[in-house]
Amino acid sequence: MSICCSCSFFYKHYNISNNFSKPSFISIRKTKPTTGNWTPKCTASDDANDIHELLKILPHDLRDNLVMESKKDQLLEVILDLGRLPVACFLGDSGRKYLRDTEISMEELEYAENAIGEIGGDNRAGITGTLHRISAVRNRKGVVVGFTCRVGRAVRGHIDMVRDLLQFGESILFIGRPGVGKTTVMREISRVLSDELQKRVVVVDTSNEIGGGGDIPHPAIGSARRMQVSKPYMQHKVMIEAVENHMPEVIIIDEISTRAEVNACQSIAERGIMLIGSAHGDRLENIIKNPVLSHLAGGVESVTLGDQEARKRDGRKSVSERGGPSTFPFMIEMRDRHYWVVHKTERSVDALLRGEKPRVEVRKRDKQMKVIIEKWKIEN
Secondary structure, three states, X not given: OOOOOHHHHHHHHHHOOOOOOOOOOEEEEOOOOOOOOOOOOOEXXXXXXXXXXXXXXXXXXXXXXXHOOOOHHHEEEEEEEEOOOOEEEEXXXXXXXXXXXXXXXXXXXXXXXXXXXXXXXXXXXXXXXXXXXXEEEEOOOOOEEEEEEEOXXXXXXXXXXXXXXHOOOOOEEEEEOOOOOHHHHHHHHHHHHHHHOOOOEEXXXXXXXXXXXXXXXXXXXXXOEEEEOOOHHHHHHHHHHHHHHHOOOEEEEOOOOOHHHHHHHHHHHHOOXXXXXXXXXXXXXXXXHOOOHHHHHOOEEEEEOOHHHHHHOOOOOEEEEEOOOOOOOEEEEEEEOOEEEEEEHHHHHHHHHOOOOOEEEEEEEOOOOOEEEEEEEEOO
8 A cells, every 4th residue: 555645545544445454664754735825844924923911910010021022922821819929831831931930910910900901700811913822810809819811823734734634624632731832733623624724714712812812703714614602501502593595505513512512513514514622631541431422422321232242342332432423533642742542432432342452543743853653553
C-alpha cells in the first residue's frame, strides 16, 4: 500500500481494512489544503497575539512589568487573587513568575471588574475584538475576589496534524485536559472548513471563547457564522436551533458536558451534519467511564451471555459492550499541544471493553515542526 498520501492510507483503513497484523511505521508529511493559502508551521496571528487590550485591565505596575517581559509572547494567563501575589503563567517550560512582592488589593480587583464590564452567569467575560478570556472567582456573598486573565491566540497551521481527516466529512471529538489547546484547535478548524473547504459552518459559542468578545466574531474563525448563547444551560437548545434555522454543513461546539448537550449532538449527527466538538477527559477511557459522555462513544451496556458463549470468555456471564454507534467516528486525545492520539472510535471502544489496548494513530511534531505519523500502533 502506498504511504505517500496519508489521506488515502487513512481512507482505506477507515472504510475497508480491519487487518492490523502489519507492524506500525512512521511517515513524515506536510498536509496541504485543496484551496487557499497554507502555513506550514504553527504561527500566532499578530492581531490575536497582541495582549495590550488584556493588559489594560491590570494594575499599572503589573502592566508595565509585562510589557517589559522578555517572555510575553509565551504568556498564558495572569492570576489576580485577593491578598495574594499576582502571578503570570507562561507556555512551555517557562513556568510561573510573581509580578511583584505585594498582594492584590480589593481596590485593584474592583478596578479590573469595572474595566471588564459585564461578567456573564458563568463568571466569564471577554474583551471586545479579542480572543482573551477573563474568569472571575467569587466569595459566598457573590463579591469578586479573584480573576484568571487568559490570553487567547489564533494559531495558523495548528491543525496540520488533522487536516487530512477534515476532508472525510466525519465528526471529530477532541479530548484533553484543560489548557492543552482544544479551543485553539476549534477556532482554526472553523477557519479552514469555512474559508478553505467552503463549508457552511456555524460555531455555537457559549462563552465567546471561540469567536472572541463582542457581537462581531474575531477573524480567526474565518467566514464561519457564530451563534452566541445567553446562558450556559441553553447551549443544547442553540445547537438544535442552528440546525433548524441556518442549514449548516458543520457545527462546532466547545466543552460538551451535559446530558442535554450529548443528546443534541446525537440528534445533529443523525441528520448527517458534521460535528467538531471538545470535551474534558484525558483519555478515551475517561469518556467511556463517564455516565454522560460515554453516549458520545456509543454508550456502554451490560450483556448477559449464554452458557456456551460464557465458556469462551473465561466463564463470565456478564460483559460490557458498546451500546450503539458512536456520535463521533473519530476521537482525538490531545496529550499535549504537539502530541495527539487518533482513535477510530468504535473500534477502540470495542477493544477497551474487551480489555485490550486499541490500535491508534499517533501524530506528533518534531523539532522542525514537521508532522510525524505513526500509523495504527498499540499505544500505551
